[in-house]
Amino acid sequence: MTKKNATVLLIYTGGTIGMIQDNLSGELRPFDFKSLTKQIPELNKLDIELSSIAFQKPIDSSNMNPSIWIDLAVIIKSNYKKYDGFVILHGSDTMSYTASALSFMLENLNKPVILTGSQLPIGIIRTDGKENLITAIEIAGAKEKGKTIISEVCIYFEYKLYRGNRTYKYNSDHFDAFKSPNYPTLAEAGVEIKYNKNALIKKNKKKLIVHTKIENNIAVLKLFPGINKKITSSILNSKEIKAIVLESFGAGNASTETWFINELKRAINKGVIILNITQCSEGKVIQGKYETSSQLKKIGVISGADLTFESAITKLMFLLGQENNINNIKKSLLSNLRGELTV
Ligand code: ASP
Numbered sequence: 001m002t003k004k005n006a007t008v009l010l011i012y013t014g015g016t017i018g019m020i021q022d023n024l025s026g027e028l029r030p031f032d033f034k035s036l037t038k039q040i041p042e043l044n045k046l047d048i049e050l051s052s053i054a055f056q057k058p059i060d061s062s063n064m065n066p067s068i069w070i071d072l073a074v075i076i077k078s079n080y081k082k083y084d085g086f087v088i089l090h091g092s093d094t095m096s097y098t099a100s101a102l103s104f105m106l107e108n109l110n111k112p113v114i115l116t117g118s119q120l121p122i123g124i125i126r127t128d129g130k131e132n133l134i135t136a137i138e139i140a141g142a143k144e145k146g147k148t149i150i151s152e153v154c155i156y157f158e159y160k161l162y163r164g165n166r167t168y169k170y171n172s173d174h175f176d177a178f179k180s181p182n183y184p185t186l187a188e189a190g191v192e193i194k195y196n197k198n199a200l201i202k203k204n205k206k207k208l209i210v211h212t213k214i215e216n217n218i219a220v221l222k223l224f225p226g227i228n229k230k231i232t233s234s235i236l237n238s239k240e241i242k243a244i245v246l247e248s249f250g251a252g253n254a255s256t257e258t259w260f261i262n263e264l265k266r267a268i269n270k271g272v273i274i275l276n277i278t279q280c281s282e283g284k285v286i287q288g289k290y291e292t293s294s295q296l297k298k299i300g301v302i303s304g305a306d307l308t309f310e311s312a313i314t315k316l317m318f319l320l321g322q323e324n325n326i327n328n329i330k331k332s333l334l335s336n337l338r339g340e341l342t343v
Pocket of ligand 1: 059060061062092093094118119
């Protein structure tokens with residue numbers, strides 16, 4: 001057998017993509033990954049040697065949780081030397097969370113980790129899964145001068161490659177299900193796959209560090225006109241709470257009512273980190289632009305700038321898992337660690 005140009009490990013976690021329809025009952029069930037090339041014979045034509053690992057119990061991605069992120073990070077760590085790239089098959093519902101979490105957990109990543117999935121199961125005639133899977137594998141194995149082109153965690157969906165920690169799922173019906181509102185696409189697949197080279201994370205010579213500690217004592221406070229003091233207070237004073245993602249209005253604005261600011265101030269003084277991101281799906285927080293955000297800045301709310309909600313949540317979980325020093329965590333929140341933030 002002639003040696004292929006690249007090796008890719010496919011990791012199947014679950015989601016619609018890996019399902020086929022039972023001929024008799026019409027029911028959707030996960031298919032046996034060992035027969036992947038039977039489902040998609042085109043895979044044999046790629047100049048890529050493919051291996052696969054399937055979770056014993058494939059999950060709908062609504063059941064995704066940090067312990068599975070850790071499993072994925074460990075699988076990548078233990079296979080890092082053996083493969084040129086990795087493709088993770090994942091339900092689209094929480095794919096952006098997993099991509100964001102993995103981006104933080106895999107420090108100094110110098111190989112592609114591409115998440116993909118589909119809106120229709122692979123066994124259905126009109127499936128979007130085949131194209132997503134074939135091109136994701138092609139991208140994971142694509143090389144230039146002997147080195148893989150991509151060295152970050154990405155999502156490939158409907159002809160576009162995105163930086164994973166810049167995405168969110170915005171459409172539950174369309175094949176084109178993801179958006180990256182504040183960062184350009186990394187590649188587009190047409191007749192050829194065109195890479196946006198300037199937008200890619202550059203390779204480095206450092207060794208991969210895999211972080212496997214995650215802290216999930218965090219909560220979300222989404223503002224709305226009429227938000228109630230008692231409920232706000234109960235969220236901010238929850239036992240064990242370490243950090244809160246504050247979803248504010250527009251460019252990071254919030255009510256200037258005294259009770260509201262005092263509640264936030266009290267939580268911050270107790271050591272709770274408050275990270276301010278915008279409810280808008282595009283744009284960023286600029287604390288101090290309006291009077292309604294100056295107060296937040298003054299009391300020590302941290303600006304999340306253009307972080308997505310998914311990145312804000314997973315960056316906090318990751319940083320809180322790494323250390324206890326609040327000032328260091330706040331500094332890292334303001335820094336661009338994996339291309340998640342425009343500074
Ligand atoms: N509910 C499914 C999941 O996220 C949808 C999909 O696979 O895209 O697992």
